[in-house]
Amino acid sequence: MKAFITVLGKDRVGIIASIANLLAEHNVNIEDISQTILQGNFTMIMAVEMPKNACFETIATLLDKKGKELQMEISVRHKDIFEVMNRI
Secondary structure, three states, X not given: OEEEEEEEEEOOOOHHHHHHHHHHHOOOEEEXXXXXXXXXXXXXXXXXXXXXXXOHHXXXXXXXXXXXXXXXXXXXXXXXHHHHHOOO
């Protein structure tokens, strides 16, 4: 299942590594990634492919927990939902 993960918060060392390690532990493949720093704020979007046997809710919960740990906002949306929300 394809999904998009967004990350927002104050920039610090190790954000990408922390999230990428969590995804790797659950066999989630990062297909594309874009990140930037805007006035000291870190913003990132990742296009990912989750394994067929992965539970979307479990990964979403783990990412939410990681976001709280990092003091960042992390959200994950199924590709179809993301595309509908961002359609102009």
